[in-house]
Amino acid sequence: MKTKTIIISMLLLISVTIALGQKIEVKSGNLDFLKNQKKLKIEYDYSNMGVGKFEKEEDYIKKKVSELNEKEAGSGDQWKENWVTDRKQSFEPKFEDLLNESLKKNNLVGGNFDDAEYTLILRTVFTEPGFNVGVARKNAYTDLEAVFVKTGSADPLAIVTIEKSPGRGGMGYDFDTGFRIQESYAKAGKELGQYLVKKVL
Incomplete structure (x- = not known):
């Protein structure tokens, strides 16, 4: 019986885990203007995000706040604050950390540089928060x-x-939504930096 339960749990885990291929x-346009640049200003846009x-x-926020406050008064409001401050x-x-880790090979750095000639506006189009409840999980991911x-x-x-x-913890201990989404941005920064180094710089 115990073996059967473990097998069912494993099948459930596999069925809800999405294998995501970042593209x-x-x-x-083209990115030739980035050649020989030393600084790149970075801004962020979360408006019109699904x-x-x-x-x-x-x-999404309205539903989540209502559900959490129903379970425990004030927990939804705290979640909403964390959702934004994260x-x-x-x-x-x-x-930025992972983007710059790749870009440093070409002496280009991204950040809050008002004197940079060019700006990268990272617009979040869609966020899948995912979930991890131990026996079942779904990776977070973002479209940017x-x-x-x-x-x-x-x-x-x-x-x-x-x-x-994709956003998930390497060892599977990514029970926190903010952590999963953070890893999605980290992955995006790393891959974008590597793409720029390989294709443009």
Whole structure:
């Protein structure tokens, strides 16, 4: 009976684990302007983002806050605060750390540089938060657009899509939603940096 339970748990685990293949593609323009640059300003845009089954992030937040507050008063409000603060505290630093780890080979660094000639606006199009309840899990992932503009301008010089950037912990101990999503941004930063080094710089 115990063996049967373990097998069922393993099958459930496999059935809900999505094998994600990250894909990076230049959708418009070209990135030749990055050659010989030393600094790249980075900004972030989370507006008009879909989350999970919801086309609008605000609908996802409303449902999540209501569900959590029903279980424990105030827990939904705390979750909502973390949902937003995780961006500055972990998603963005992780993206930049891994991006710069790749770019340092070409002496290019990304960050909050107002004097950089070009800006990368990382736009989050979609977030799948995923879940991990021990016997079953679903990886997080994000769909992103890296929009390159001349600093101070809104006109795109190039747009690079990063589809299904996976987020999960290496040992499977990624029970926290914020941690899973953080790893998705880390992966996106690493892969985008490697792509730029290989294809452009």
